[in-house]
Amino acid sequence: MAVSLYVIAGEVSGDTHGAGMLRALKDIHPELEIHGAGGPEMREVAGPGLRDWVEDAAVMGLWEVLKRYGWFKERFAEMLAEIKALKPKILVLIDYPGFNLRFATAVREALPETRIIYYISPQVWAWNKGRLPKMAKVLDEMLCLFPFEKPIFEGAGLRTTFVGHPLVDELEEERSDESREENLVALLPGSREREVARLFPMMLEAAKRLAHKRPETKFECCGASPKLTLRMRELVEQAKMDFAVTVRDGGAHELMQRATCGVVASGTATLEAAYFGLPYCLVYKVAWPTYMVAKAVVKLDYIGLVNILAGGKVVEEFIQSEADPLHVEQALLKFLTDESHREETREKLLATAGKLGGPGAHYRAAAAIARWVRQ
Secondary structure, three states, X not given: OOOEEEEEEOOHHHHHHHHHHHHHHHHHOOOOEEEEEEXXXXXXXXXXXXXXXXXXXXXXXXXXXXXXXXXXXXXXXXXXXXXXXXXXXXXXXXXXXXXXXXXXXXXXXXXXXXXXXXXXXXXXXXXXXXXXXXXXXXXXXXEEOOOOHHHHXXXXXXXXXXXOOOHHHHHHOOOOOOOOOOOEEEEEOOOOHXXXXXXXXXXXXXXXXXXXXXXXXXXXXXXXXXXXXXXXXXHHHHOOOOOOEEEEEOOHHHHHHHOOEEEEEOOHHHHHHHHOOOOEEEEEOOOHHHHHHHHHHOOOOOOOHHHHHHOOOOOOEEEHHHOOHHHHHXXXXXXXXXXXXXXXXXXXXXXXXXXXXXXXXHHHHHHHHHHHHHO
16 A cells, blocks of 8 residues: 655755655655645656745745735645645645644644654744744654754754754765856856845945956856746846856756856855855845844844854855945945955865765655665
8 A cells, every 4th residue: 555745944045955755755665755845846756746835935035924924824725725635644734834843743733643844943942942842742753954953943842853954965965076157257146036126226336336347357157047047138128238147047056166156145045155165245135023023032143044054254244234335235246356265265165065965965864765665
């Protein structure tokens, strides 16, 4: 009799990591029936039982989520009804804590026999340690990506396995031997429409200022989807920067290995850039209500994953009002003109990326889930 699994991912990075994990899990259990919600990569592995909702679900920030509360409430109800009908043996939740932690609570009440595993642990150590005891009651196991997370979750009584970061496997496959192009700057505004709307015009203005001072400087950026690529090209035209800025459809990892330096939106891309040794500055800008709430609850010195993992400042962080053309232009100009600064940053980034663990994260995560399949 086939075993059924329900899985939910709500962002592009979660879709990528989820696809790798599901692929490894199907190698172990080919008969596994997979249902749930994710993105195109997960659907390719899982088949028609998994809906592709990532492009609509990947919104960031409290204010942005509240504006679409009705839509999320409908999706929540649909998925809960579906999982109640399927009664899967296992529920795997991938990152996306705002939705997934609530869903885990609802499923625990409705289906007490379903085992609930969380892959890519939510960063409650940053914003709400008070939720740890509740998570320990609802979840059966946490699969975490960073070594410092394991004792935090175990301390709350939650079974936890450190599997390492799946980026190590995914990025190693895309490593190339291309040399870096002198005077090429990467503009990486994120994979969400809202991020692009908030950050890309500012990046283009910084690029315009830099191109005026250094005409030899060229800029490249990559749309995370055809829709975003089209929008970014429209913004480049509006900024009259066609002569210096090239927008490609995808290919961010290749660009990270070719560019001399870059500016990167806070998120998974900052770890990716670190892995490839791309010197960069980090930018972060959300709606002010979202930022004020976050500032009140997050008790960290840095918001960038690289700086948190390193335990100190490796890259500059420009947050909210500081995420402006002047700060970004100055940071990029220093990378372009100061080779020692550029190389020192590159070395620190590579050393920090080394803390992400060795290859095999997808298979270690799949093996942990497979233990529950066999029980």
